[in-house]
Amino acid sequence: MFKTKNLSPQQLSAFTALILSLPIAVGIWVLTWDWLVALVSLVVTFIGGYLLIRFVLESFIYRKIKLIYKFIYQTKATKREETYYKYILPQKGIDEVRKDVEQWAEQRSAEIELLKTNEAYRKEFLQNLAHEFKTPIFAIQGYVDTLLSGAMENPEVSKRFLENTSRNVDRMVNLVQDLDEISRLESGEQPLNKENFVIQDVIRETYEALSIKTNARNIRCSIKKGCESPITVFADKEKIRQVLNNLIENAAKYGKKDGSIVASVYKTDGRHVLIELSDDGIGISEEHLPRIFERFYRTDRGRSRDVGGTGLGLAICKHIIEAHGQAMHVRSKLDIGTTIGFTLDARKE
Structure with missing residues (x-):
């Protein structure tokens, strides 16, 4: 017809x-x-x-x-x-032109929504950044003003105030270093020095390096039964050590006292290796899970600051793993625990 x-x-x-x-x-x-x-x-x-x-x-x-x-x-x-x-x-035909214009309008609409989302994220990031810097800066200002107002005459008070000032300066330095680390990872300025190494060895070394923190809370660190056999991965050893250090340190901070941290290592499809770290701590509620890898995002702002940290640890982990061409994932249930994992390339000849 x-x-x-x-x-x-x-x-x-x-x-x-x-x-x-x-x-x-x-x-x-x-x-x-x-x-x-x-x-x-x-x-x-x-x-x-x-x-x-x-x-x-x-x-x-x-x-x-x-x-x-x-x-x-x-x-x-x-x-x-x-x-x-x-x-x-x-x-x-006119109808084809109409479809082209409608398609263009849909694309622009999607771009506008993305720009709005990015703008909201940017505002939140700047607010968090200002807050993270404001806290130690105001604390330092308070200690210095107090010392200048006469507290220096009291050696005991001046020493305590200077120690507190030093801790806040360290916090700012750590914050700047973490931000610089993320910026270099995003821009690709940090090349990856990949090599073959046994992932269980690095996990054990990280456990040992953080033993003071885990022992202080009587947290047992182990490798899951059946996962002890050496598995070789091809990655930047020091960068992966940094990832494991951040994940284990977080598990020690937010895990329950007298609890446990368990590492699991699995070969998946012959080309990749899955590494997971599980704790039996307080867990993370479901609404927070999609955002825990964002910079400065805290599931409980007050409690998170009490235990220290810059709020950038998981963001750095995510960037390091993505720089390897891999991805991170998280599973968690309140009052049951959290499991965070990532994949790496298997051994390369």
């Missing part, structure tokens, strides 16, 4: 000219009973109508459509686009 929905300008011109010329030719034939005159009038009327209608369409309609397309692309037309405007666009 003949469809007029997606006719090009040429087809629409020809169709309209034919509709106009047929009645005129029939009328002339009825008046003259000369089929030759009627045929000539049909051809002349069809050609004249076709040229006139096509001229009107291209001059007053498709010229406006070209402007719409140029507005959509928001750029001076390149040679490729000029070719498109000259040869391809005139072949499109």
